[in-house]
Structures are given as structure tokens and as C-alpha cells.
Amino acid sequence: MNFEPNYQTMKNDIGTLKDVEFLVDQFYLAVQHDPFIGPIFNDRLSGRWEVHHKKLYRFWHTVLLRRPDYYGDPVPIHFQMNINDLHFNQWLMIWVKIVDENFEGTIAERAKLRGKTMANAFLEKILKNAKQENQTK
Ligand code: HEM
Numbered sequence: 001m002n003f004e005p006n007y008q009t010m011k012n013d014i015g016t017l018k019d020v021e022f023l024v025d026q027f028y029l030a031v032q033h034d035p036f037i038g039p040i041f042n043d044r045l046s047g048r049w050e051v052h053h054k055k056l057y058r059f060w061h062t063v064l065l066r067r068p069d070y071y072g073d074p075v076p077i078h079f080q081m082n083i084n085d086l087h088f089n090q091w092l093m094i095w096v097k098i099v100d101e102n103f104e105g106t107i108a109e110r111a112k113l114r115g116k117t118m119a120n121a122f123l124e125k126i127l128k129n130a131k132q133e134n135q136t137k
Pocket residue numbers: 037040041044045052055056059072073074077078081083087088091114115118119122
């Protein structure tokens with residue numbers, strides 16, 4: 001029996017800004033090609049992908065490595081996108097898959113957990129906002 005760790009198949013954890021950038025790049029590459037949620041991003045971000053990536057590097061750097069780099073409230077920008085729980089499920093499915101394919105460790109687990117809790121929180125706020133808008137119509 002060999003109880004030595006198999007370093008060849010072990011993945012690294014997310015540890016640096018470079019890792020965060022790689023993760024964000026891989027994620028949005030998959031998102032762009034997703035037939036369900038891809039068009040929402042592509043329609044809105046056409047010609048502005050680079051700026052979006054830079055923002056999301058800072059966002060995830062703040063969340064994962066706790067380097068305060070992103071300021072602001074990212075939720076309201078999602079209000080007019082007409083997105084629901086099915087979109088968020090797909091978003092989360094892709095996020096978890098990309099994290100798992102590329103990293104493993106404590107921060108990778110944090111990435112998946114925070115992805116899940118934030119997707120739920122965003123959705124809740126979006127639904128609440130839609131309800132309020134309906135009531136004021
Ligand atoms: C299906 C679900 C989602 C869709 C379709 C979506 C779509 C988008 C789009 C199109 C933008 C760019 C808006 C613009 O600049 O005009 C954006 C921005 C952003 N999204 Fe999402 N998003 C989703 C879920 C999430 C989740 C779960 C998170 C967090 C974990 C997130 C974090 C952000 C952040 C941080 C920004 C930048 C906000 C800013 O301008 O400061 N998104 N999203």
C-alpha cells in the first residue's frame with residue numbers, strides 16, 4: 001500500500017491574485033459558451049468584457065483572499081436582467097465545476113461556499129426588488 005499523497009493528480013489551492021484571475025477567466029469562458037446564461041452576459045457585455053473581468057478579479061480577490069479591492073454593491077446591477085432561480089442554478093453549477101476542475105483546498109472550498117451563499121442572497125434581493133416594483137405599478 002502506498003499512502004503517500006499523489007502530487008501528480010493533486011491540484012493547487014487558490015492562493016494568489018494570479019490564481020483568482022485564472023479562475024475568473026476560466027469561469028467567464030465557460031459562461032460565454034453556455035447556451036442558457038451566456039446570451040445574458042454577451043448581450044450586455046459586448047465590447048466591455050475586459051472591464052468586467054477586471055472588476056471581477058477585484059471582487060473575487062476581496063471575497064476569497066480577503067484583500068479589500070472591490071467596493072460597492074454588486075446586487076442592483078442585476079435587477080433589470082430578468083434573471084431567476086434557474087439562471088442562478090446554472091451560474092452556480094458552472095462556478096462549482098470550474099473551481100473543482102482547477103483547484104482544491106480550503107480557499108477552493110470557500111469559493112464554492114461563497115458562490116452558493118451569494119447566488120442565494122442575490123436572488124433573494126432580486127425577487128424582493130421585483131415584488132416591490134410590482135406593488136408600486
Ligand atoms: C445567472 C446569474 C447572473 C447573471 C446573469 C449575471 C450577470 C452579470 C452581468 C451581465 C454583469 C455586468 C453588468 C454591467 O456591467 O452592465 C454582472 C456584474 C457583476 N456580477 Fe453578476 N450575474 C449573475 C450572478 C452573479 C453572482 C452570483 C455574483 C456573485 C457571486 C455576481 C457578481 C457580479 C459582480 C461583482 C458584478 C460587477 C458589478 C459592478 O459593476 O460593480 N453575479 N453580472
